[in-house]
Amino acid sequence: MRTRPEHAANVAAFQARLFDLEKEVVKQHVRHPDFHAFTSIKYVGPALVDDLSYDRLAIQDGDAAMLLYEAVAAGRVTADERQRILDALREYCGMDTMALVKLLERFRELAEEPNVEASDAMAIGLGV
Numbered sequence: 001m002r003t004r005p006e007h008a009a010n011v012a013a014f015q016a017r018l019f020d021l022e023k024e025v026v027k028q029h030v031r032h033p034d035f036h037a038f039t040s041i042k043y044v045g046p047a048l049v050d051d052l053s054y055d056r057l058a059i060q061d062g063d064a065a066m067l068l069y070e071a072v073a074a075g076r077v078t079a080d081e082r083q084r085i086l087d088a089l090r091e092y093c094g095m096d097t098m099a100l101v102k103l104l105e106r107f108r109e110l111a112e113e114p115n116v117e118a119s120d121a122m123a124i125g126l127g128v
Contacts, residue, residue: 021100025107045099048106052099058088065092 019025026039034047042061045052054060059068068085071077077085 021103030107030110041096041099041103045103049099049102052095052102054092054095057092057095058084059092065089 022039022041022044026044030044030048032044032047035043038044042054046054059065069089072082072085072089
């Protein structure tokens with residue numbers, strides 16, 4: 001950390017605990033017909049968590065979110081559009097965050113089910 005070197009050790013310790021849920025858990029250990037061969041949170045979330053859907057959101061995918069954010073950051077939108085886009089981005093990012101929380105809870109439940117081998121649960125870091 002160049003700007004706050006006194007926090008470098010704590011940040012490095014935190015970063016060491018991060019992992020990609022899609023790559024390290026879903027692609028290797030979770031299958032469901034409602035994934036339709038995709039492993040993104042937009043498919044996995046609604047397939048495994050009943051009350052999780054992006055359908056009602058103004059922004060429904062990460063590509064759209066990135067493009068809209070870039071338009072706001074570059075100043076290519078009016079003040080009204082900027083506020084509408086930022087509100088929609090907050091809602092979308094909030095849904096992504098909630099999806100990750102709910103999926104982690106669901107994966108922990110799945111790891112505790114008798115038909116899941118303990119070695120698989122340990123491999124995905126669910127602490128069983």
